[in-house]
Every structure is written in structure tokens, then in C-alpha cells.
Amino acid sequence: MKRLEYPFTKEQIRDLKVGDTVLITGKMYTGRDAVHKRLHEGTKPPVDLNNQIIYHCGPVVVKNSKNGKYEVKAAGPTTSIREEPYQWEVMRDYGICGVIGKGGMGAKTLKACQDYGCVYLHAVGGAAQVLAEKIESVDGVYWEDLGSPEAIWELSVKDFPVVVTMDSHGNSLHDKVLESSKAKLKEFI
Amino acid sequence: MAANKKTTKKKVIAKKKATTKKKVTIKKKPSLYDSLLELVRVTSTVLPDDVARVLLNARKAETEGSSASYALGIIADNIELAKIKSSPICQDTGTLLFFVNHPVGFKQSEFIETAKKAVVKATQVGYLRQNSVDSLTGANTGMNVGPGHPSFHFHEHKSDKVEIRLVLKGGGSENVSTQYSLPNVELGAGRDLEGVKKVILDGVIKAQGKGCGPGILGVCIGGDRGAGYINSKEQLLRKLDDKNPSADLNKLENEIVEISNKLGIGPMGFGGATTLIGCKIGVLNRLPASFFVSISYMCWASRRQGVVLTKSGDIKNWLY
Numbered sequence: 001m002k003r004l005e006y007p008f009t010k011e012q013i014r015d016l017k018v019g020d021t022v023l024i025t026g027k028m029y030t031g032r033d034a035v036h037k038r039l040h041e042g043t044k045p046p047v048d049l050n051n052q053i054i055y056h057c058g059p060v061v062v063k064n065s066k067n068g069k070y071e072v073k074a075a076g077p078t079t080s081i082r083e084e085p086y087q088w089e090v091m092r093d094y095g096i097c098g099v100i101g102k103g104g105m106g107a108k109t110l111k112a113c114q115d116y117g118c119v120y121l122h123a124v125g126g127a128a129q130v131l132a133e134k135i136e137s138v139d140g141v142y143w144e145d146l147g148s149p150e151a152i153w154e155l156s157v158k159d160f161p162v163v164v165t166m167d168s169h170g171n172s173l174h175d176k177v178l179e180s181s182k183a184k185l186k187e188f189i
Numbered sequence: 190m191a192a193n194k195k196t197t198k199k200k201v202i203a204k205k206k207a208t209t210k211k212k213v214t215i216k217k218k219p220s221l222y223d224s225l226l227e228l229v230r231v232t233s234t235v236l237p238d239d240v241a242r243v244l245l246n247a248r249k250a251e252t253e254g255s256s257a258s259y260a261l262g263i264i265a266d267n268i269e270l271a272k273i274k275s276s277p278i279c280q281d282t283g284t285l286l287f288f289v290n291h292p293v294g295f296k297q298s299e300f301i302e303t304a305k306k307a308v309v310k311a312t313q314v315g316y317l318r319q320n321s322v323d324s325l326t327g328a329n330t331g332m333n334v335g336p337g338h339p340s341f342h343f344h345e346h347k348s349d350k351v352e353i354r355l356v357l358k359g360g361g362s363e364n365v366s367t368q369y370s371l372p373n374v375e376l377g378a379g380r381d382l383e384g385v386k387k388v389i390l391d392g393v394i395k396a397q398g399k400g401c402g403p404g405i406l407g408v409c410i411g412g413d414r415g416a417g418y419i420n421s422k423e424q425l426l427r428k429l430d431d432k433n434p435s436a437d438l439n440k441l442e443n444e445i446v447e448i449s450n451k452l453g454i455g456p457m458g459f460g461g462a463t464t465l466i467g468c469k470i471g472v473l474n475r476l477p478a479s480f481f482v483s484i485s486y487m488c489w490a491s492r493r494q495g496v497v498l499t500k501s502g503d504i505k506n507w508l509y
Contacts, residue, residue, distance in 0.1 A: 034327070057280070059318075060282070078361065079360075081399060125361065126264065126278065129271045132280075148319045148331075173460070174458060180453055181452040185390060185394060
């Protein structure tokens with residue numbers, strides 16, 4: 001088990017390899033379909049994303065009516081491949097160092113991970129409660145006009161569990177499993 | 190399970206009573222609205238027993254210390270935590286699919302109106318995510334109500350029972366659901382059960398990683414494109430340990446699970462022994478010209494619950 005602690009650095013990222021289980025402590029920003037589309041269309045991000053982690057997640061957030069604070073009720077990852085057309089650009093233009101999501105991403109993203117020192121971290125899909133428990137606070141919300149699940153939520157997490165499935169050295173667990181499963185299927189049909 | 194639901198409900202009621210103690214308490218009769226709100230809460234937060242059992246057992250098949258075993262461990266913790274906290278198992282609380290079996294004379298429009306109110310409330314308190322988006326403007330309705338949301342499927346039957354089943358089907362699993370038209374030259378799949386098997390297994394390969402496996406397949410052979418998809422979703426209402434009355438389909442269901450679990454895809458596509466925890470196949474007639482195989486992929490968080498109502502609209506018993 002490795003640990004990734006804020007502030008994140010490129011050195012920490014380069015040290016991560018496919019198959020590592022990692023506990024993240026620090027800051028992350030949610031960003032999914034609408035955020036990536038808007039960034040791609042040229043709008044500058046409302047926060048500095050340099051050496052930050054983007055989490056592909058549309059959380060359930062409820063505002064506490066007594067203290068006005070946001071509470072995250074559920075926060076698992078969403079499928080990342082939808083951001084494949086945009087993710088490499090966000091890595092190149094805004095210097096993010098990590099992406100958390102599920103299902104893995106494609107060749108463009110894998111190459112950008114190598115080129116710009118970034119890593120793809122796989123959270124367990126559907127594990128919305130285990131992951132929400134790791135969120136210590138909601139520190140901000142941006143682009144709320146995109147709707148609650150699509151907004152950028154600034155989160156502080158502690159011991160957030162992920163598995164490295166695409167590293168900054170050109171390795172992808174997803175490519176490997178896809179190839180081997182296809183080969184295996186030929187034995188049965 | 191039944192006992193657990195009861196205690197959770199009692200706790201909720203007890204809590205409510207405690208906070209409203211000073212007010213004049215008039216004992217309110219449980220209504221259809223309350224029952225539907227409770228059905229939504231339980232569906233979103235408590236995984237059906239038959240599914241939870243299979244998932245908890247699945248870990249034994251995985252290598253200790255592997256990513257697959259790690260993922261199943263987190264899934265087990267998540268199932269427990271969601272139940273205790275009465276919070277959504279998954280943040281994508283999905284499309285709400287209501288399947289209602291009802292007697293003659295049942296008022297569907299009144300039911301729809303009440304169900305929508307319950308869904309709005311469930312969204313406000315966080316049992317459901319704000320999950321309904323206007324496809325043209327991109328605006329989130331904020332309340333899970335709008336054209337097509339929730340999705341209602343009514344079936345009139347001869348019994349005097351009102352049975353309501355609810356499935357929450359997330360977007361990740363719906364996106365990898367798929368439909369094949371046979372023959373399929375590329376896959377060498379003809380218009381027979383062997384061809385059906387080939388396309389289903391192709392669907393399993395393509396869904397890997399993306400649909401939050403280990404998954405459950407609901408499949409329909411035949412029908413037109415629309416009816417095929419609906420029937421494939423209805424298969425997801427079946428318990429994992431039931432047996433298909435058709436010997437051919439029962440055999441095919443078992444075969445699909447067996448082969449899929451030998452492909453090494455595993456939970457989350459991390460590699461491993463558990464790719465599917467179930468496959469349920471239904472069949473509809475088709476036109477001579479058409480042969481569709483419709484596959485609804487369901488994630489491990491297979492959220493389905495159901496209730497039988499009393500005449501006054503209270504919950505008589507739970508179906509899963």
C-alpha cells in the first residue's frame with residue numbers, strides 16, 4: 001500500500017506503477033462530462049489545476065439547512081472513458097497530475113500521462129459510501145450552473161482508496177486485461 | 190432482511206417522533222406516498238439479500254491480496270455502510286424504473302402523481318441524486334421528474350394484489366447495455382442459441398471495466414428493438430438464485446456466467462475470477478425478418494426492491 005499526500009508532486013506521480021494500491025490524503029476537484037466539455041471549448045478553469053487531481057464523480061450533495069454547509073451523501077466514481085476526447089488537453093494545458101475514475105481511459109490519455117507526468121487512479125465503482133466517508137470537508141463549489149452532479153466540488157479527503165491502472169510510464173492494466181480476455185474467449189467459442 | 194428493514198424503519202419513525210414531540214401528534218395512517226418513499230429509500234440504500242450474499246461469497250474465489258479481492262472488500266464494506274447510514278449505495282441513483290402489477294380498476298394516473306411526489310421528496314432528502322437532465326438545454330430539473338422520468342411500467346393482472354417493484358439503474362451500466370441483430374457476420378453469430386451465446390459474450394468483453402462489475406445480465410431474445418430492451422430489463426427483477434423454467438435458457442444462463450468468469454476480467458475489470466454474478470434470459474416472439482438480442486447490463490449494485498400493498502396503501506410485505 002502506497003500513500004499519496006498533498007501537495008502532490010510529479011516525483012510522487014512518477015513513482016506510482018500499475019497495480020499499486022494507494023491511499024490519497026489531501027485535495028481533489030470533481031469534474032466530469034460538462035466540466036470537460038466546457039474546458040475543451042476554451043473556458044478557463046475557475047481554480048488553479050496545476051498538480052491537482054480531478055475526480056470523475058457526480059456526488060450526491062445536500063445543503064445542511066441548519067448550518068448552510070454542504071454534506072456529501074454519496075461519492076463514487078463515474079465512467080471515465082467519456083472524457084477520453086478531452087482529458088489529454090486538460091493534462092497538457094492545466095498541469096493536472098492525477099485523474100480518479102473508473103473503467104480506465106484510452107490511448108490519448110495514456111500517452112498524455114507519459115508526456116505530462118500524470119496517473120490514472122481507479123476507485124471502486126459503486127462504492128459511494130466507503131468513498132464518501134473519506135471526504136472530510138467540502139471546501140468549495142464552482143460552476144454550479146452545470147447542475148449539482150456536474151459542478152466542480154473542491155473536496156478534502158483522507159485515506160481515499162484507489163488502484164493505479166494507468167501509470168506515467170505507458171502501462172495500462174485495462175489494455176492488458178482486454179487483450180487477455182479476448183484471447184481467452186477464443187477458447188470457448 | 191425483512192427484520193432489518195423493519196428495525197431501520199422503526200428507528201426512523203422513533204427519530205421523527207423524538208423531534209416532533211412537542212407538537213400535537215395525530216397518528217397518521219400510512220399512505221401510498223409514505224410507502225413509495227420508503228420503497229425508494231430501501232431500494233437506494235439496501236441491496237437485495239440474494240445479490241449481497243453472492244457478492245460477499247465472491248471474494249473467496251479471488252486471490253488474496255489481489256486488486257480484485259481488494260475491490261470486493263470495499264464493495265462488502267459499502268453494502269454494510271449504506272444500510273447502516275441509510276444512504277445511497279451508489280451516487281448514481283439511476284433511472285427509476287417502476288414495475289407495477291395491479292388489479293382491474295387500479296388508477297394508474299393517481300399512482301404516477303403520488304410516485305412523483307415521493308421521488309421529489311426522496312431527492313430532497315438525498316436518497317436520490319438530482320439525476321434528470323433536459324436533453325436539449327442540459328438543465329438539471331433538480332427533482333428527478335420530467336419526460337420519461339421516472340419510468341413506469343404497468344401490468345394488469347387477475348389477482349387483487351398491488352405489487353410494486355422498483356429498479357434503480359445507473360448510467361454506467363446502461364451505457365454498456367447493447368443490442369445485436371442476428372446474423373452478425375463479424376462475430377460469426379447465426380440465428381440460433383449458439384449465435385445468441387456469441388453476441389452475449391461479446392457484450393461481456395465490451396462492457397469490461399465500464400459497467401461496475403461483477404455484473405448481472407438481463408437478456409431478451411426476440412421482440413422488436415423497444416420490446417426487447419424492456420423485456421431485458423424485466424429479467425433484472427428476477428432473483429439471482431431462481432431457475433429459468435425453460436431448460437434451454439437455464440442452460441444458456443449458466444453457461445454465460447461460467448464462461449464469463451473464466452475470461453479473467455474480474456471485478457472492476459481489474460482481472461480476476463468474478464466477472465458476472467448472474468445472467469437472466471427471457472424470450473419474445475420476433476418477426477421473420479428480425480432477430481434481436483437485447484442486453485441490459487446491471488452493475489454489482491443491483492438495486493431492486495418490491496412491495497405488496499394493503500388496500501389502504503401501506504406496505505404489507507417486501508418481495509425480495
